[in-house]
Amino acid sequence: MTDELKVVRAGFAPIKGTRHLAHDRLVLDDLGVVGDRGFALVSVDTSAPSRGRVLRTVQHPSLVAVRAEVAGGGLEIELPGGETVSAEPVVTGESIICDYWGREVELELLDGAHSELFSRWLGRPVRLARARRGDVVFAGAVSMVTTASLADLARRVGDEAALAAARFRPNLVVETEEPYAEDTWLGREVQVGVARLRIGVPIPRCAVIDIHPETGERDVRLLKTLASHRPLNRAGEPAFGVFAEVVAPGVVG
Structure with a gap:
């Protein structure tokens, strides 16, 4: 049975590195979000x-x-x-x-x-x-973070306003009750809109999350906070969110 997730925000940037914008509708094909970092x-x-x-x-x-x-x-x-x-x-x-x-x-x-x-x-x-479609994507076709994990991190840094989802540049923000529940989803298939995804690996984070998602100014030390309580990869990067591959294409939103 495939779990259905409620998407509360969807977004991407057509030029890699530019502002991550929310979109009412995302099209997912076999390679991920159409238009993402093309x-x-x-x-x-x-x-x-x-x-x-x-x-x-x-x-x-x-x-x-x-x-x-x-x-x-x-x-x-x-x-x-x-x-x-x-x-x-x-x-x-x-x-x-x-x-x-x-x-x-x-x-x-x-x-x-x-x-x-x-x-x-x-x-x-x-x-x-x-x-070409899929070439300028670091890993995984679709990136995802959860509302409970965002709320937990906001509590730890003591600044809810600083935790705009766009800071993490996710394609999808999905609603959850338990922080870091996504850590248990690896390998699981989930439904988002009419599309189906298979959850892959955790997303390693770098200092990009320390910059304001609209101005580019460094304003909070989220990376240090994450590293204090989240699993680290071999490069010392803390995990936050998960990558997913598209199993069945469709529209979200």
Whole structure:
């Protein structure tokens, strides 16, 4: 029997590292959330133009202050000051091999005003690139956290307002009564909307959770708090939430 979970928030960011936005409706296919991190920003190696590196949020926290949304056939980005670009990225026919957390992915380089705006915002030259479905995902197709675990962490840090779910960038927030009940779900199939997921491994957390999910400023020490009471992986990263794979595609919301 498959357990049915109540989803209280669903979301994603179309450009890796930009603000994690709530959505009323998510489409899940075999590879995960449609539209989730379909684009990334890359730093091109000037000494080897066919190679580069995907920008990491933990090294460029100001990215989370930027709103990005797919609108029709175009991509709209908005900086905190209100400057926007809304256009369809220009396909160049170029590709680049990028390092992404120790593995290589091939991305399609794009031209247009998006790259120029991000370069000005970050103070360094970057390019917008597009990934094949599933390529710019760290592990697991769908990320999930639970309401009881969020509430427990808020109690431990003494600041409920600091624990906006977007800080953890989950695709799904599901309702639970017991903190960390998700630790017991590994390998279990669950129903969300009309889709079915198989729970995989715990999500290891890094310092990204210490930055405000709208400004990018470091404001709380959640990582240290998590590490004080949660299981650690070999790299010393504490677990919070779980990854899941899509067993039966469908719509959530």
